[in-house]
Amino acid sequence: MNKGLIVRMRYERGQCQLTTYFLGGELIGTQQEETDFEYNLYTTATRRYPGCPSAGYELLRFGRVLGPDALQPANAAHWRKISLPPRTEAGETERNAWFNLNAPGVTRFSDADFPHWMGWRLINDDTNEDSHCQSDYIRSLLEPPSYLSDPPPRQPDAATIATSAEYDSMYEGDRRRLSEQYMDERKLNTTRLEDAENQSKLKRLICKFPTEWAKNDFEVRYKWLKRVADHGPMSEDDFLKLEKHHQALAFWEEAGLG
Structure with a gap:
């Protein structure tokens, strides 16, 4: 009551x-x-x-x-x-x-x-640190509902597989196909995010997410790029160039915002 x-x-x-x-x-x-x-x-x-x-x-x-x-x-x-x-x-x-x-x-x-009766909701069920959205709540909003009353567990995406222990035991061909899977998933997610109905579902979500402006955890957040990226894993030289560019822009530690 x-x-x-x-x-x-x-x-x-x-x-x-x-x-x-x-x-x-x-x-x-x-x-x-x-x-x-x-x-x-x-x-x-x-x-x-x-x-x-x-x-x-x-x-x-x-x-x-x-x-x-x-x-x-x-x-x-x-x-x-x-x-x-x-x-x-x-x-x-x-x-x-x-x-x-x-x-x-x-x-x-x-x-x-951000009152809840206006539709605001805090999303903090994503516990990994790799800058990919793994929130079950958000994914349930974007993905079509299953016809099953008790659907099976959601399959991990390419970036999650690339950072898991499973990657070490994969054949080289399966590793290469992970990048293809990654590009397909990104294209599908982009299509879903452009849908007006999905945008309406997401517009009042407050998501807890690692800041992209911190210097100290770059390797933790982006090391998956060395295993899965556009058209294949990113080379060490390209990864270092990306890190150098990021370090020049990052400011979170200096700002002292917590």
Whole structure:
């Protein structure tokens, strides 16, 4: 059972919309303020919060006070009309009520917090360090669903095979064919990423991924190129040239960003 609600406050072209969701992100309903509410915000703040209209303006606009001016009184209410879940047992199809969005226990977020009810999701199920996406979640979004109710484990791609212990026992011909497999896989993945439906699935994913701007782990992230690459493994000379180019651009350690 949901024990709370989410209210999204959005301003656009003079209007303010307040949309209510269940905690799981399911839509309940939307309420709109009067016409030109956004354009009249300071006038409204002056009327509702005469002790400090600037803080009142921020409360109305952002749902919280961001600047140095203090709200007067500090616990001033922020009343808004919001949609509530209808009581089906009472035969309701919709319901709304006035609610204090500045009440104790109300937590405020901004879009910068990447709220889950807007579709944002943290992806951190890829544990390797070779700069290839091995996330089961992302691959399940991009790859067509199997007709099997219990599909077999996903087959490793060429780069994964090239960095595994299996590579050492492979015949030379099978090793050469890995580069062909790599190019086919890249072409297929590119096609999938260009698909509008797949782009929509991926647009709000936050992916944990090794930075490409670090110097110290270049060998770890790209050594597979010596075994599988376009038209065959990369030569040692070409790999060293690539590493030198990368070292000239990398800055992560110097930046000290963690």
